[in-house]
Structure formats: C-alpha cells, structure tokens
Amino acid sequence: MSGRPTILSGGRVIDPDAGFDGIADVVIDRQGRIKEVGPNLAAQADGKWTVIDCTGKWVLPGLVDIHVHFREPGHEYKETIETGSRSAVAGGFTTVACMANTNPVNDTGAVTRFMVDRSMQAGLCRVLPIAALSKGLQGEKLAEISDMIDEGAVAISDDGMPVMDAHLMRRGLEYSKIFGVPVSVHEEDSCLSHNGCMNEGPTATRLGLPGIPNAAEDVMVARDIELAALTGGHVHIAHISTAGAVRMVREGQARGVKVTAEATPHHFVLTDEAVGDYDTDAKMAPPLRSAEDRDAVKQGLIDGTICAIATDHAPHPAQDKDVEFELAANGIVGLETAWGLTMAEVEAGSWSLMDAVRLLTSGPSECFGLETGTLRAGRMADITVIDPGGRTNVVRERLWSKSGNTPFAGWDLPTRVDRTIFAGRTVYVWDGERGRVGTDAARRRR
C-alpha cells in the first residue's frame, strides 16, 4: 500500500521492546511501516504529510492478543471476523490470534486461508489463525499442521477441548518443532472437571452447582511441562487460572523447560464470588477461581512467569447466556475491556505502566514469535494512542462486538483508547463522544 507519510508528534512514546519511555515523534513511511522514532522529527514534515498531534497522549505499539474466538466460519450469529476486528481495534488491539474451534474446525489449510481472506476484506487488524492440533478437535489424530502453517497459522491449539490423550500431546509437541511454533493448551482434565460448571468452593456449594477443582488444571499443567521437557517442544499454557499452575510454570522455566503462559483480565480481576446468583456472564472455562488463585495469577504477571495478557474473547449472544447456569455457554468478550482492566491494576499499584504495555505488546509477540508489538524501525506501523485523561465506561449495548456477554458492564475504567493505527492507517478514533471504526475512520473524525 502507498499513502502519505505520517507523523505522530509530541506524544509520550512507551515501547517496552526498546525499553523506551519518553516524549518522542513517530514517523510512518508511505508503505505503512515505522520509519523512525525520536525527538523533534516534526521539522522534516512538509504539507504533504499527515500530522497527528499526540501531545498529552501515550503512543504505544498496537496491542496484541494471542487468544480470541472470532467464530467464523460457522457461528456467525455470535461474531464474525469483521465484527471481531471492530471490537479489537476499538479496544486498541491491532493483532489477534484466532482459535480453531470454528465450524468447520480450522484443521485444514483451506479454512486457514478463508480466515485470512476474511480478515483482509475487513482490513482493520491482523487476524492470525491458530491451527487445530487434532483433526476436528477430536483429540484423536494430528491435523495437517504444515498445511495450515503455510497458509498463515502462527500456533497450534485445540483450545476449548482439553487434549486428554497424553501420547497425542507428546507427538504434537514433537511435531510442532518442525515449524518452531508454540502449542497453546487449554489445561483441564475432563475426568476431574466431570460435569462441573464453576470453581469448586463455597460459592458452588451455596448455589448447588457442580464444581471444578483446581487440580483439574494443575494435573494437566504438570503433565504438559514434563512433555515439553521430554520433547523440547514449546508448550504455552492458555488462560492460566490456578496458584498451582503458576507455581509449576515458574518451576518449569527455572528448569529450562520451554513453557510460557498467558492470563486473562478476568482471572486477575475477578473471583468465583462474581458468579453471585447465577450470573452466566461470570461463567467461563477455566472458571473464575478463589482470591488466592487470582493473587497468584497477578504475581505471575508481575514477576514475569506469565508473559502475556490475553483476553480469550469469547462472544456469545443473549440466547446462549440467558439460560440455566449449567447450560450456559462458557466465556466472555474481552477485547474492549482488557486495556482498561490492565490499567486499573496500574492505578492500584499491581504493576508499572511499562509492564502493562509489555504484557499486551512485546510479551505476547515474543511468546508467539511475532514481529508485532514493537515500534522498531522497519516494522509495520501498528500503533495504539491512549488518552490518559479519558475514561472507559463499559456499556453492554455499545460494545463493537456482536455479543455483549461481559461481567464488566457498568464498570468505569481508567484511560481510553484514542486512536488505533493498523499498518499506518487509522482504523479507530474516539471523536469526543463515541468511537468510530473503519478504514476511513480518521476522515470521519469531526
């Protein structure tokens, strides 16, 4: 693509990849790549340049989410790649990795190709498919992973379906080494979780709901760390939720095992008490856990055990949630609340602003071996501009996602996404009253 050179001038640039935090200008070339980051670059701009004044704003690498569900193909009534992309850029994300539990499952190159094509048509952000580990997510035999990697898949996962066959997991980890991609795992021993639908504990007892013990996650994390040690493959623990799992990942890393982990905002913000009286917007897998687990997840993010915040954005419309708790679908939408929830922890003193940005940019990028999440010269200009004086009010009906399943409706979160730039083009802006999404979003700003 070819456009006008652009300069973001006068903002506070925060780039964890470069370890930089200071006032600087960012120059984007005609190809939509970062040309230069540094002080006082505005002098070179002439009348043909697009100048975006970022004075008083924060300029970050575009946020990266390595765990979303965009539901297309197959479940378009929940979300499509286009509506999911809208939700992403409204939340400041320019790169997302999409899980394979679509219908048909993303277990062949053709489905991967379809997802990439759809995301290019939407043209709002980078949608990177994740290849199924097993054919049809059945957990029985390996899918054609090479075929999917060739079409653009960036990782391997049966997310949503635990891989109960340890031998299949072993072979999957070995096979993944051909491609140098991680195997992202949903850690849940389905025998132990049995028919559980929330965390096992006093709240489940009060509500009369079958519980899922921490051990359902812990035994699988223990297994897969040993399999990673055995095979030399890279195992990535998706949506880590228990104190035990965080401890084992930490120990595994100390032993030199290639194990990484991500955590969702809901697991570091909420506990199982959020289920209240059967609030299905607090139902997810893994479930919200105890305060001790939540604090351990937070500690893992602080000390670097967990390298990324990922949303597990899982859209479900009311019809899948307004049912009995035990029958309700698992998961919540997360793309439009992740930044604000992470910032709320900055305000609360849990971690620094630099760490918050790292966990949403360079952290996940390095984990998945992506070239995103940085403002390094030559990389695509994916940039998120934050208004530190703004607030994010979570209003269910105003979410860009097709679904409104969030337990954070009514929350008022610090700072606000002011502008999202994807490959040099503005795809989202806040116009003072509301957000505007689209490849011509900038022109429509009043």
Next chain:
Amino acid sequence: MSAATDEHFRRKDLLGLRFLSAGEITHILDVAEQFRELNLRTIKKVPTLRGKSVVHLFLEPSTRTRTSFDIAAKRMSADTFSISGSASSTTKGETLLDTAKNLAAMHPDIIVVRHKRAGGALMLANELPDTCILNAGDGRCEHPTQGLLDMLTIRRSLGGFTGRVVTIIGDITHSRVARSNIWGLLKVGATVRVCGPPTLIPMGLEEAGVEVHHQLEDAVRGADVLMALRIQQERIPRGGHFFPTLREYSRLYGLNRDKLRRWARKDVVIMHPGPVNRGVELEPEVIDGDWSVILDQVENGVAVRMACMYLVLGGERAARQEGRG
C-alpha cells in the same frame, strides 16, 4: 390469621431458605401450624385463595411434592393447572424463560416450579415480576418447602431449635433437601452436622458453620435428630465414583436398630425426605419404628405449602382486600 412473631414474611417468592431470616422462617412455621389444624377437620376446604390460579410447572419427575402442593392449593380453593416435563414445550426445545413468559402471559397468581438445574426458580422470579414463584426444587440447590416442613416437624418433636443437634446423613453434595435444611437450621440456632463419605460432602460447609463427619458413630452420638437422605441414583452423574456399591454405602452409613441402640439418644427422632430406599439408608425396623416421624413430615408438608402460598400472595392483608378473609 395472626402471627406469633414480629417479623413477617412479605416476599413475592419463596426461592430458598438461604435468603430468609430466622424471623421469616419462624413466621412461616407459625402460619403453617395454624393450617395444620385445618387438615385434621372433616371438611378441609377454606375459601382463602378462591379465584387465584396456581400453575404447577414440574419439569422434573415428582409425585409427593407435586401432590402435596396440589392438595394445599385445592384446600384453599385455588384453581390449579399442571404442566409436566414431558408434556411441556421444553421438550420441543423451548427455553425455560420462554416457557415461563408464555405461562405468565396467562396471568397465573403462583407458579410452583421444579427444575433440574440450580437457579431455575430464581431465574423465573427475576423475569416475572407479577407472578409469585414457589421453588419446588431446583437441581441440587434448594427445596425450601421441604426444608420448612422438616423444620416444622423438628419443632413439633423437640419444641424448638436452640441447642438442638440435627445430623443429616448421606449424599450432601447432590441434595437440595440437605442444603435447605442446613441454611434454615443454622439460621434458627440449631447445631447442624452432616455425615457421609468425603466423596459426597461439598466444599466449604465447615466455613459455613456445619460440623462435618465421616464416621457415623460420631455424627449419631448426642444428636437429637437423624435425617437420612435418599441415595438419588438419578441425580448422581455417571462415572462419579462416589461409593463402590449400595451394599457398602449401607454398611457405613445406613441406620439400623443395632446402631441406634448403641450410639443414639433414647429419644432420637428419625427423619427421611422420602421416597426411602428400604434397606439402604434405613432398615425397615427404623422406618416403621416409634422414633420415625417420616409420615409426620409428609403431613406437615401440606400445611407448610398452604402457608407459603397464602403468604406469598400477601397473607391476611390480601385475603381481606379480596373480601374473602
């Protein structure tokens, strides 16, 4: 009717004993006590709820609870309508909420609902602001009228709750009867023990103030009431691995004359929510012995359900307004 306590029950719905105060529970029991007397008369019908309609929405099999509710409603002259699981549209894929909204559009005064999922009754209560919801059992969560009728039976047997020890024996995890009794009895100051294999005791009961036992002898000694729960094969998920066989369960946790003679108080009261698996939870000699109040429980059930219907519809006040008080 006058209430014997200061605190009245003024709720639209009866969803669970965990939501109620000690005063509210006592008030319901007091009102039930007065309806109890009515059930012993030759002519058992009063016009209290004439012109009111009661829908029995039973989406899970039930004989005794449903009959008990139906008798209660009819003795107060309400019109009753029954919908069962197999006959309802839920088998055609209609959601619980849609079923309820459709029923509510016909303006019944009370919906008595039994549902196999926890929170079912609460869902209806939140969604239907103009209809009284009586929970007749939601999954393994609560069965408040059973809890109340058990409490009425205990109060009649012991005279009160303070300082009394009630032991609930069996599958606590899957039991809504146990939960309603636990929450209700704790509120009114009784000591509650539960006893069963660790596989069938849910987490967090100790924190709630319940004594947890796995040895039957410890749980029986000193208890005023022994409440055996039914082993509900239908509610236990397949592949649960909770106990090896009914025979072994019965050996460990079944009550027979010999165990009672050795461990129990002489005046111990034996209860069971029914239906009993004879020879599993209780030996026949225990079921039919002098210590058993199992049939009193059933008898008190009708009175408790009359009281609940009467109270959710506004009690004395509403009845007077209608000119039928």
